[in-house]
Every structure is written in C-alpha cells, then in structure tokens.
Amino acid sequence: xxxxxxxxKYVKQIKxxxxxxxxxxxxSKLDPITFTDSENIKLSFVAxxxxxxxxxxxxxxxxxxxxxxxxxxxxxxxxxxxxxDIADYGFTKEYRRFFRVFTxxxxxxxxxxxxxxxxxxxxxxxxxxxxxxxxxxLLSINLNGKPYYSYNVNGYRFIVLATEKPCxxxxxxxPEQIDFLKNELKKASEENExxxxxxxxxxxxxxxxxxxxxxxxxxxxxxxxxxxLEKHKNVFFLNGHLHSGxxxxxESIINKENNVISINLPSYRKENNFGSxxxxxxxxxxxxxxxxxxxxxxxxxxxxxKGHNTYFEYPLIF
Ligand SMILES: [Fe+2]
Numbered sequence: 001x002x003x004x005x006x007x008x009k010y011v012k013q014i015k016x017x018x019x020x021x022x023x024x025x026x027x028s029k030l031d032p033i034t035f036t037d038s039e040n041i042k043l044s045f046v047a048x049x050x051x052x053x054x055x056x057x058x059x060x061x062x063x064x065x066x067x068x069x070x071x072x073x074x075x076x077x078x079x080x081x082x083x084x085d086i087a088d089y090g091f092t093k094e095y096r097r098f099f100r101v102f103t104x105x106x107x108x109x110x111x112x113x114x115x116x117x118x119x120x121x122x123x124x125x126x127x128x129x130x131x132x133x134x135x136x137x138l139l140s141i142n143l144n145g146k147p148y149y150s151y152n153v154n155g156y157r158f159i160v161l162a163t164e165k166p167c168x169x170x171x172x173x174x175p176e177q178i179d180f181l182k183n184e185l186k187k188a189s190e191e192n193e194x195x196x197x198x199x200x201x202x203x204x205x206x207x208x209x210x211x212x213x214x215x216x217x218x219x220x221x222x223x224x225x226x227x228x229l230e231k232h233k234n235v236f237f238l239n240g241h242l243h244s245g246x247x248x249x250x251e252s253i254i255n256k257e258n259n260v261i262s263i264n265l266p267s268y269r270k271e272n273n274f275g276s277x278x279x280x281x282x283x284x285x286x287x288x289x290x291x292x293x294x295x296x297x298x299x300x301x302x303x304x305x306k307g308h309n310t311y312f313e314y315p316l317i318f
Contacts, residue, residue: 247275
C-alpha cells in the first residue's frame with residue numbers, strides 16, 4: 001500500500017465519521033448585522049477561525065453562508081479575517097472549494113486569511129502554494145513566497161502571522177518574521193491607530209492555556225512574539241486553534257496598561273470543545289475613533305449570539 005493511498009483511505013474513514021458538521025444550514029434574515037453607531041464607524045470586519053473545509057458540497061455551501069449573512073445587512077462590512085485552519089486536511093481540492101467561494105466575494109470586502117496547523121501538518125508545500133497564491137489573488141499583493149504579510153484597510157493595519165514550517169500543533173515564527181512584526185507594529189504606533197494581529201495559534205497562558213490544550217500555543221517563539229506585542233498600544237491579537245465556543249476563555253488581557261488584548265475566535269465548522277458548542281460563530285468587530293467593539297454572531301445561521309461573553313468594548317488609549 002503506497003503512502004498516498006493509505007492517507008486517502010484514512011481521510012475517507014474520518015470523513016465518514018463527521019458528516020454531522022456539514023448539515024446544510026439556512027441564514028435567517030431576522031437579526032441582520034447592525035452597528036452601534038453607523039454614522040461614526042471607521043472600520044468593520046468579521047473575525048472567524050477554523051473553517052476546516054473538507055472536500056464536500058454541503059460544507060462549501062455552509063461556507064457561503066458567511067457572505068449571505070454579510071450581504072443581508074445594510075451596513076458596510078469592510079473586511080473579513082480568517083485565523084487559520086482553512087482546510088481540514090490541506091488537500092488542493094479543499095483549497096479549490098475554499099477559494100471558489102472566497103474569490104466570488106473578493107470585490108465586496110477585503111479577505112485576509114492565514115494558515116493553521118491543519119493546513120500544514122500533512123503537506124506544508126502544497127498548502128503554502130495554494131494559500132499564498134489564493135491570498136495574492138484575493139488582495140492583489142505579492143507575498144514573495146512568505147506566508148506572512150500586512151494589509152491596510154481604511155487606514156488600519158492588519159498584520160498576519162503564520163508558521164514557516166510544517167507543524168502538528170505549534171507554529172514556527174522565524175527571526176525574520178519577528179522583525180517584520182516589530183516593524184509593522186512600529187508603523188502602526190506612528191499612525192496612532194489600533195492594530196490587529198492575526199495568528200492561528202494563541203499566546204501561551206491565554207484563553208485557558210495550557211490547561212485547555214497541551215502544546216496549544218504558538219510554541220517556542222511565544223515569548224518573543226508577546227514581548228513585541230506588549231510594547232505597543234491598542235493591539236488586538238486574534239487567534240483560533242482552540243475551538244473554544246463563547247465562554248470565559250474568549251478574552252485575555254495581555255497588557256492592561258497598553259490595551260493589548262487577545263480574542264480567541266470560535267471554530268466555524270466544527271463543534272466547539274467548551275463554552276457554547278454550536279459551530280458557525282465569529283465576532284463582528286466595530287472600530288470607532290475612541291473604542292473597539294466585538295459582538296458574537298453566528299455567520300452560519302445569521303443572528304447575534306446573546307448572553308455572557310458575547311460583547312466586548314475596549315476604549316482606545318492615546
Ligand atoms: Fe482547528
């Protein structure tokens with residue numbers, strides 16, 4: 001038995017085990033996206049993670065629901081971020097489905113995505129090729145073969161980090177990538193605007209780590225990344241990876257003095273491990289001159305999620 005055949009067989013077995021994730025869902029129009037202050041909003045974006053797209057029609061349809069929900073609102077959403085684990089196994093046919101959906105909407109809003117461990121753990125080079133090509137097409141930028149980049153939306157800086165080696169769980173952030181982060185955060189500080197850093201893996205000792213997941217953080221370069229982030233004001237670090245629902249582990253204050261905050265994004269496709277279990281959740285982020293607001297929402301079925309840990313508001317420090 002060749003290795004690819006063995007893997008294919010393994011994947012088919014796993015697929016057969018989890019069809020429950022891909023029951024087709026409809027998007028309700030009863031509770032559309034609305035902003036707290038539409039007149040004064042400066043930037044809005046949807047924050048999601050862990051789409052884990054398999055090669056399955058119903059999963060592709062459910063991915064499209066994100067855009068159905070966004071288009072059902074009268075408000076203008078400027079961007080969408082997806083914090084990794086784009087595909088479930090990292091196969092080219094999964095990325096073909098993913099980018100078929102995302103490419104259809106690339107002229108409606110800016111789509112910023114990064115790789116997760118599920119993308120790269122089996123076929124790093126395949127994932128890197130598919131994802132970097134996809135990002136270059138979505139944003140009309142040149143990544144020069146690197147998986148990390150920055151992008152400005154409405155004058156606000158998004159810094160997107162990614163592992164540069166295959167990884168089972170943790171990431172590898174090279175010294176060059178750390179320098180890139182330093183330089184980009186320095187520019188954001190000079191611009192005196194809040195900045196959004198996106199990485200699949202969370203920082204250590206945040207969001208219930210290491211209790212909720214052994215080796216669930218960035219890994220060896222964790223302290224270097226954290227030290228760079230902490231030096232700057234109004235930095236929002238957005239991660240996925242833990243598949244935590246809406247729960248006490250959503251928010252972590254990294255540095256209160258500088259307003260460095262981490263938001264742990266729920267899993268879009270798979271059920272969450274704790275907190276509110278249902279898949280499809282994410283956050284709508286509203287950025288104003290003096291504050292940033294995150295509101296939990298189901299982009300899979302439409303509607304804001306009510307209850308504890310579904311609303312966060314951070315005053316900006318100047
Ligand atoms: Fe994941």
